[in-house]
Each structure stands twice: as structure tokens, then as C-alpha cells.
Amino acid sequence: MFRLIYKEMGKSSFQVIDEFKRKNNIQKIGHTGTLDPLAQGLLLIATNEDTKLIPYLTNKDKEYNVELKLGFNSATFDSEGPICFFSDYIPSEEEVNKVINSFVGKIKQIPPSFSSKKINGKRAYELARKNIKFNLKENEVEIYSINNIYYHYPIIKFKTKVSNGTYIRSLVNDIGKKLTTGAYMTFLERTMVNGIKEDSEINIKTMIQLPLIRITEQSELKRWFFGLNKSYIAKDEHYLLSFNDEIIGVIKIQNNKVIKTNLFGKKIQNFLT
Template sequence: MDGILNILKPPGMTSFDVVAYLRRLLKEKKIGHTGTLDPGAVGVLPVCIGKATKTIEYLTDKDKEYRAELTLGISTDTQDSYGNVLKKCDVNIEKEEIYKAIMSFVGEYNQIPPMYSAVKVEGKKLYELARDGITIERAPRKVAIHSIDIVNIKDNRVIFDVVCSKGTYIRTLCSDIGEKLGCGGHMSFLVRTRSGSFKLSDSLTLEEIYEFSKDNSIEDKLLPIEKVFDDLERIDLSDVEAKKLINGAYVKLKGENYKKGNIIRAYDDKGKFIGICEILPIKGSLLLKIKKKFG
């Protein structure tokens, strides 16, 4: 089996739990997920199988989209509703002020990863230290909040949609918003609605996967490897060009629509996906060189 399953991760399971379940169900060892979701969160979790596991590094880098609920006035040690309450505060803040504080996070900002996270420091995961009651200083990491769309503000609760870069912790964003408003806050709900080109509307529950595996139709549900690269420009090559590319040789590009440094996806003359390639300037010409082969 080679391809990608767009899984709707349920609450209460870790991302690794989902992978372990699929390994047992599908009897496939080569399986990996493409970006951890907190156990309490739900939503899109693309799972790569077989040759598709070679795309994990690329899919992990893709932007993510979430719908989150922020509860103001209550801070927790995990920055979500599963942790211990650290502080409670009355919330008497105008909607306009809440809106302004939230929107101020759009753009790049330095985010300090939470103690309850899988980030490693000196070989140890932060959540392992946190469970032992140890808190250490964490270096801030630059993340990008591409957009925030506030859906509703009612009393001390805010529902918003956010598009962000990889490595962004939405519960930390919620906590940071609460701190900026001076009342504290935590993430009380989270659903990942998109990961790269994989959307919630197209995801499958584990119960559906189980039924498909029993009637031997699971392979029909596998998404092709090249879906990971939907956002890249496509080039179709002749048989000769495709063979040169597969064997590691350069292919000269024709036309003026290409730019050096760009990454594009390449197909052979039969429409079969070969892999992703980089455009390189060599001796006054733009040449195509295979970057990762998937064919």
C-alpha cells in the first residue's frame, strides 16, 4: 500500500495512537503521521503509508488551519482545558479590545513552546519534565500567523479560525492573547480543519477506515502521493526527458516562465508522477534537477 489517508483524529487519542491502530489494522509497518495533534484536539491528521512516508518531511512543513475556542479569565498549566487551573480572573473587557488584542498576533511573532509539549531540550521532551514538576526556560521560536478570522465573541469565550505556519501552538496563542488582555486565558476547544491540501471535509473516521479494511476497499481511499505537492507548478516531460531526470541527469527547460530556485512537480509522458525537482541556473540556462524521486 502506497498513499495517504486523511484521518479525522478523534479526541482522547494521540497521533501516535492513530498510527499504531492503523499499523495493526492494515498490517503495514511503514506508516507515519505528518504533524502531532494534542490528545484532546480533533481534526485532520494525514497518515502516510508505504512510499508516501517519503513525503512526511514536506507535508509537515505545510501551513495548518484551525478553529479554536479561547476562554478568557482562566489560566491553566497546560494552556488548555485538560490542565490544572493556575489563576481565575473576572473578565470585563469590551469586544473591541478583545478583537484588537487577537488581531495584533497576525504576522510573525516569537512564541515560547509550552512545557506540556513534545519539543525536545537536551534530548528530553518538555512534557516529561513537566510531569516531574520541572519547569525550564524555553527559547522562543518564530512562528507565522497568516490570518485570524473571529467567528464569535460572547461573554468570556471567543471562537476564531486561524491559518498558521508549522510549529505554531494554538493553545500558546490563546494563552498569549489572555496575557496581553491582562486576564489570562486558555484554549478550551480545537479542531484542525486543514493540513496543507488535506481538508476536514474530506477526512475519514477510524470507524470508516475499519469498515473499508474489512470489505477490502481501503486502497480505493488512499490519496496519491503527489497530492502533497498540489500547490507546486506542474511540468510534463517527454519520455527521453523523464528518463534523464530519473537517472539523475539535468533537463534543460524551454520557455521563460520558470524561475531559478523554484520547486516543481514532474510527470512523464504518460502522466505518472516522477517527483519534485529544483530549477537551477547553470551556464546561462535554467536546468531541471530531481530533488526527491517518488516514481
């Protein structure tokens, strides 16, 4: 099962996911991306055998409501700080709109030092807290849109849709640099994750853009379950397997042979009993 859950500000993503797991007696749970403790919004989780489908998700776009404060810089790029005064320059509304919209498109950004990026096996935030110097690589990301811009100095608010891997804290910090005022993020809410909003229907077949092989007979299902289907005439590709409209695994076909299978044994056993 895939499901959206809402994380409130102040809790870690792992706390929220673990609480959901224990409350619903779930054996195994996975997620498609976490939120910082100071952020709130949607987390997309998968339970039990559906966790095996997470690597095949195709739409990884996200959408956020963002608030930032001008005039200051933050070591963490957000209100966790430490925060220091940077400038008392007050940009015009025209300047703010021009600078913010200049970030729409493909851009290069450096992740925050206080992030979960790994440096030689260590999390960047662990090194940053110990004042150990290191460099993070610049990444190319895409800002699809920025709209609903509100500005009343020193606060700016906007909504943005971005590609996977985009750090909104870095975007805020870069906006502050370009405005020459400094800036740090004061609020973040994720309103869309993996292309899914709170009121969206979660459909695995649309979330995972792989061709589908439908199994209709139990005898055929048994052959897949016991590994007897060694050949299958189809083009080289990964395929979703389904039975009774339920996804039961992922296979890979090459040269009309099944070279890799990732079947959901418990689901299949339920259909066979």
C-alpha cells in the first residue's frame, strides 16, 4: 500500500513514520523522501512488500509553500540557525519579483552544509556541527515554477514546484545572495510529493511508468511464483506483474528471457490459498 501522511512541524520524519508504523501494526515501511524537522507537509510511504516498488517511481517532482526573511543569514539556511544580521537594504517589489523569477528553469545549487548529504560515509550535518571543513558538489536541479509571490519587507512568500534533489533552503539562500540582502527560510510546507497531492488518488500504475503484464489464471500465477516462467516474448524492459488488479512484482526481460524477478511472495500466497 502507498499512502500519504502529513508531518507536522517540530517532529522528525522518522518519528512520524515510526508512529504510523506502530499504530497500524505494519511490519515493514519505506518512504520516498524525508522532510527537515522544521518543515511540515506530505510524506509518501509504502508498506510491507510495496516498499520494493519505491525504486521504480518515475515522478519525483515536489511542490512547496515557502516563507523567507530578508536581512539575515543562517548557518543552516533556516531558522534553526545560528542567525546573524547581514544587511538593512530594502529591495523594491519589482526587484524581488525579478530575482525570484530568475531562478525558474535549470539551475546549479550547492546543498546546505547542514544536510543529510554524505561525505566519506559521514552525514554533512554531523561534520558541520563539529566545525569540520568540507566541500559539497554543485548539483543541477530544475525549478519548474514559482508563483503566488507575496512581499512585505522583510518577509517573502511563494509557491514552487521543483525537481527531485532540489534544496529549498539553498534556493532561499541564493535568493538572499542575489538580492544582496541575505535571507533564511522561516517556513516550509510540502504540498505535493512524487507528483501526488493530498486530494489525489494514489494509483501505482500511473506512479510507475512501466508496461504491465496481467496474469489472469491461477495456474499461470503458480508458474511465476515457482519460477517456472523462464522465457517470455516481449521487448527488453522492466515490467509490472499484476493479478486481480493488484501489483505482485517486477520482472526484467532480456532477449525474450526472464533474467530478473522481484515477486511479492506474501501477496501471491494470499491469492493461491
